[in-house]
Amino acid sequence: MKFTNVSPLYSMTVGFDRLFDLLAQAERTEAAASWPPYDIERSGDDRYRITMAVAGFSADEIELIQHDAQLVVTGQRKDAEDRQFLHRGIAGRSFRQSFNLADHVRVTGASLENGLLTVDLVREVPEALKPRRIAIGGSTAMSGQDNAPTAQIERHPRAA
Incomplete structure (x- = not known):
């Protein structure tokens, strides 16, 4: 490495x-940490989608937790004790996949269909944190003008 x-x-x-x-x-x-395989795609201006291949897992065997700027997806298969396998070729190992999210990104929904877990995300920046234009105020001094303070001399007439 x-x-x-x-x-x-x-x-x-x-x-x-x-x-x-x-x-x-x-x-x-x-490389082992990249299982199960996943895609991350942009689905709009501030919308994203994570799609994970989790064939063999049901919705109640998968858990999604978002804490601050991290999304953790874990999967733990519940094997039925009464099943006897003659050959076991379908991957069913447990997994834990974490995604570091950008600031102000939150999960808006998740679905499991045809062995694909889809997690929808949206980035919502609060109005107070969005950039704002600030007007420049002040005098209308011409460029190149000397803005240094000037001394004023007070003249008193002489007494005769």
């Missing part, structure tokens, strides 16, 4: 600590 040291970049950034942590976490992810 290759590791890239990004610590020199910390001194050149402010507020990007989480970004570097996410990059480091992505490097540590192993």
Whole structure:
């Protein structure tokens, strides 16, 4: 596994600590952690969809939990004790898949159909956090004018 040291970049950034942590976490992810396979797609301007292949799992065997900026999907199959397999080729191992979500992204719904778990997400930035245009006020001084304070000299007539 290759590791890239990004610590020199910390001194050149402010507020990007989480970004570097996410990059480091992505490097540590192993191939086994990518099961079950999944797709992430954009379905609109601020809408996204995660589709996971979870064949063999029922809706009550899958749990979705969103906490802050992380979505965790876990699956635990409940095998019936009265079943005897002569050959078992369908993957049924348990899984735990976590997704780091951007700020202000929330899950709006989930469905399970034909072995595909679909999770719909939407990004809703509160009005107070959206960028806003700020008008610039002040004097109508012409450009190039010296705005340094000037000294005023008061002259008194001489008494004769």
